[in-house]
Amino acid sequence: MPTFNMRVFRGNKDGGEYREYAVEAEEGQVILDVIHTLQATQAQDLAVRWNCKAGKCGSCSAEINGKPRLMCMTRMSLFDAAAGAITVSPMKTFPLIKDLVTDVSFNYEIAKKIPAFKPRAPEADGTYRMMQEDIDRGQEFRKCIECFLCQDVCHVIRDHAENQPKFAGPRFFVRLAELDMHPLDTVDRLELARYDAGIGYCNITKCCSEVCPEEIHITDNAIIPLKERVADKYYDPIRWIGRKLKGK
Amino acid sequence: MAQAVPAAHRRGFLSTLRIDAWWIEPLLVAASLGIFFGWLTISIFLDQWAFEIGPYISPVYEPKLFEAKGSIFISPAMVVLLGPVPFRATCYYYRRAYYRSVFLSPPACAVGDIGKTYKGESGMPLIVQNAHRFFMYVALLFIPILWYGAIKSFWNSDDTIGDTGIGIGLGSVILCLNAFLLMMYTFSCHSLRHFVGGGLDCFSCTKWTQARKRAWDWATLWNMRHRAWAWSSLVVIVFTDVYIRLVANDVISDPNTWGF
Numbered sequence: 001m002p003t004f005n006m007r008v009f010r011g012n013k014d015g016g017e018y019r020e021y022a023v024e025a026e027e028g029q030v031i032l033d034v035i036h037t038l039q040a041t042q043a044q045d046l047a048v049r050w051n052c053k054a055g056k057c058g059s060c061s062a063e064i065n066g067k068p069r070l071m072c073m074t075r076m077s078l079f080d081a082a083a084g085a086i087t088v089s090p091m092k093t094f095p096l097i098k099d100l101v102t103d104v105s106f107n108y109e110i111a112k113k114i115p116a117f118k119p120r121a122p123e124a125d126g127t128y129r130m131m132q133e134d135i136d137r138g139q140e141f142r143k144c145i146e147c148f149l150c151q152d153v154c155h156v157i158r159d160h161a162e163n164q165p166k167f168a169g170p171r172f173f174v175r176l177a178e179l180d181m182h183p184l185d186t187v188d189r190l191e192l193a194r195y196d197a198g199i200g201y202c203n204i205t206k207c208c209s210e211v212c213p214e215e216i217h218i219t220d221n222a223i224i225p226l227k228e229r230v231a232d233k234y235y236d237p238i239r240w241i242g243r244k245l246k247g248k
Numbered sequence: 249m250a251q252a253v254p255a256a257h258r259r260g261f262l263s264t265l266r267i268d269a270w271w272i273e274p275l276l277v278a279a280s281l282g283i284f285f286g287w288l289t290i291s292i293f294l295d296q297w298a299f300e301i302g303p304y305i306s307p308v309y310e311p312k313l314f315e316a317k318g319s320i321f322i323s324p325a326m327v328v329l330l331g332p333v334p335f336r337a338t339c340y341y342y343r344r345a346y347y348r349s350v351f352l353s354p355p356a357c358a359v360g361d362i363g364k365t366y367k368g369e370s371g372m373p374l375i376v377q378n379a380h381r382f383f384m385y386v387a388l389l390f391i392p393i394l395w396y397g398a399i400k401s402f403w404n405s406d407d408t409i410g411d412t413g414i415g416i417g418l419g420s421v422i423l424c425l426n427a428f429l430l431m432m433y434t435f436s437c438h439s440l441r442h443f444v445g446g447g448l449d450c451f452s453c454t455k456w457t458q459a460r461k462r463a464w465d466w467a468t469l470w471n472m473r474h475r476a477w478a479w480s481s482l483v484v485i486v487f488t489d490v491y492i493r494l495v496a497n498d499v500i501s502d503p504n505t506w507g508f
Contacts, residue, residue, distance in 0.1 A: 066265030066358055087265050092257045092358075131452035133461060155354040159259070160366045183450040200370030203347045204340055207357035220438070220471065224340055228381070228442035235378035 001026050002081035006038060008046070009089045012098045019043075020085055025076045031088065032060050032071035035100070047099040055213055058147030062100050063089040068149040068211045091152040093161075104148050110168050113196065114175055119184040134183040140221060141178040143214040144171065150208035150218055156201045168197035170208035170218050177222035180229060194230045199223070261352075263360035270356040278349035281342075284482050288333075291489050292325040299325075299489070301496035302508055303404040304419040306489045307426050310390075310397040331386030332430075338380040340438045341478045381439040388440075391431045398427040410508030417504025419492060426488040429481035436470035436477045 006021045023038050032050055039046045051057040053072045060071040065087050079086055094102035122128055150170035151157065157164050168176075176193050179185050193199045208218045216222070232239050257265070264270070291299075291308050295316035299306040309325045316324060336342055347353050354361035369377050401420040404412050434440065445464025451457055470477070495502040502508070 063265060063358065065267050068358060084267075087267075089257060089265060133451050134449075153357050155361045156366060156368060158358075159354065159361045160363075163366065181449055183453075185449075198370060200375065201366070201368040203353065203368045203374070204344050205348050205354065205357075206344050207354075210357055224438045225442055225446050227378075228439060229447060231378045231381065232447060235375075236381065
């Protein structure tokens with residue numbers, strides 16, 4: 001079995017350092033397995049958040065050799081043990097708690113600001129009916145596991161922490177797009193998308209789509225359509241005249 | 249055995265823990281954008297160097313509203329500045345490309361961006377990117393114009409050069425390929441995708457929205473390859489322009505049935 005040189009961040013909000021550990025990996029293992037081996041054998045106090053180990057809970061987000069990834073979905077076979085140390089860091093965008101664990105409560109605070117789904121009145125028989133083709137788009141967005149890797153990689157808040165109060169981030173543009181496209185929903189969230197969520201800050205560099213473990217087309221299917229809807233309402237004088245003529 | 253090594257996440261321009269060759273893509277994209285857009289910029293104002301011969305006219309000069317004046321300030325190709333040029337400049341794909349490669353904001357994912365502060369497209373000047381849809385409407389008008397030029401390239405009406413009448417040459421084929429790629433680039437546009445159906449919440453509600461859903465499905469299919477259409481159409485329009493100019497200026501000869 002190859003022995004990997006793991007370079008793992010150890011520290012808390014007051015400071016820290018990378019420490020190197022030699023860890024043996026077995027065939028088929030992922031980074032999270034190796035971190036667990038490390039925790040069991042050499043660093044019992046190593047803090048790491050994890051849960052399902054199947055890429056569905058979104059807990060074990062970290063940065064591996066500088067790339068935001070889920071530790072449980074990153075196979076050791078991607079790496080060459082002879083090529084140098086594998087660096088495992090906590091997510092850069094969020095405040096560090098300890099070692100590989102960050103405080104992602106920023107995201108939960110934003111989630112609270114998004115008005116919940118509010119359906120129109122039910123049909124005469126008391127039910128709601130939707131065709132599959134009307135909810136296909138939203139179902140892609142519901143694959144989100146809230147790992148917050150897209151939030152972590154987004155340079156708007158990663159490199160400019162001062163933008164955090166005015167920018168919701170890709171995960172919440174996905175949520176806003178899902179609700180805005182819903183055939184039954186009645187709430188207009190475009191003002192929120194434009195002002196409080198700051199969709200104008202996004203410059204479509206698509207890093208969020210690149211790191212999404214669920215391969216949601218965040219930029220093409222959520223952010224750009226949302227930008228276009230905001231443009232319909234705020235930046236399109238032709239549509240504005242049309243709405244005025246229709247009395248809307 | 250654990251050993252201490254240097255510190256964690258640094259902040260600032262180009263700061264990253266990535267060890268792959270992340271800089272190759274922005275470097276190649278910046279160079280390619282510089283070469284292809286640089287040539288097109290020169291070409292628009294280079295009407296002194298022949299851009300048409302027999303049935304062929306460079307797509308950069310289509311539609312030719314007036315004859316070349318030989319001035320570096322006024323050119324018959326300037327009409328493209330009204331639609332195709334700003335359409336590309338505000339295109340969602342090209343925005344990704346130049347924000348990363350030219351503006352370095354950020355140069356690559358998880359690599360520190362260049363600005364000390366950042367407001368993106370939320371304020372001037374980049375808020376004007378929201379005008380993309382209007383340039384798209386104008387760019388749509390250029391599609392029949394480009395196809396007209398491509399189809400016209402099968403008919404030589406210039407009796408001062410070769411035979412006249414219907415025929416075919418390598419230039420005709422290149423002009424058709426160019427028109428096709430520019431059409432697909434426009435049809436795969438994110439704004440067009442939104443315009444034809446993406447703005448709807450209910451696709452199934454009426455016959456009209458069902459028809460728009462079908463249009464949206466096609467636009468979605470093409471949109472998935474928007475980057476490929478963007479690059480292929482850019483490379484081919486530059487190639488077509490250069491090819492026709494080389495033929496028109498007797499640098500190379502075009503294999504064709506008219507014999508010029």
